[in-house]
Amino acid sequence: MSGPLRQIPVGVIAPFDLALDRELWRWVPDDVTLLLTRTPYVDEPVSIQLAEAVSDEEDVRRATHELIAVEPRCVAYACTSGSFVHGLAGEKQLVATMRSAGAPNAVTTSGALLEALAALDVRRIAVATPYVEDVTARLRDFLGEAGVETVGSAQLGLAAEIWKVPYDVTAQLVRDADAPEAEAVFVSCTNLPTYDVIAPLEAELGKPVLTA
Structure with missing residues (x-):
């Protein structure tokens, strides 16, 4: 008898309030397994302060170290605001922290966004976020620092329960x-459901719709 199917392990460091584990699994092929761990709970609303807390260097180092026992090929830090809140330098430091804790390869949500924009040769972007304005402003600053101009922006102004936003609200x-x-349009936040709206929106708008 053969099997089980050989798996490619990918470590994921998620913020403590991520409620969309199932959506992450929808993105991966059958031969990839996701190994999730979470940052410690913080009693804060969605805000700059929360983004700073969930990207704490020691917490990210500890989470990476916990994942290394099962030999992931890569460790992904899966929080958009946590990886853009301190600009390009902060994103690079998160990658360096994961690598120094033993990750053979490391990536962040915001770093992956920049790679996708470069691959698509996109220099002017619209951003759609569930955040309050000052967090959205940090995203625009991050993109600007990377040479990407934000030419359109909208946000929902939510401070909690982002995972409960229905598809019709996200589409609008x-x-x-x-x-x-x-x-292109970027839809920020790994806790905002987007999987089933991407293709219809791309067809409607006639441009790439990238999501966290």
Whole structure:
């Protein structure tokens, strides 16, 4: 008897309030397994302070170390705001922290966004977020630091329970954020459900819709 199917392990460091584990699994092929761990609970609303707390260097180091026992090929830090809140330097430091804790390869949500934009040769973007304005502003600053101009922006202003946002609200948010000069739209936050709306929105808007 053969099997089980050989698995490629990928470690995922999620913020403590991630409620979309199932959505992450929908993205991966059958031969990839996700190994999730979470940052410690913090009694804060969705805010700059929360983004700073869930990207604490020692917590990320500890979470990475916990994953290394099962030999992941890569460790992904899966929080968008936590990886853009301190700009490009902060994103690079998160990667360095995971690597120094033993990750053979490391990536963050915001770093992966920049790689996707470079692959698509996108320099003008619209951003749609569930955040309050000051967190969204940090995202625009992060993109600007990377040479990407934000030409459209919209946010829901939520401080909690982002995972409960229905698809129709997210779709309208993307439409509100879009601008004619935007070459793509980015929908931020790994806790915002987006899987089933991406293809319809790309067909409607005629441009790439990237999500966290």
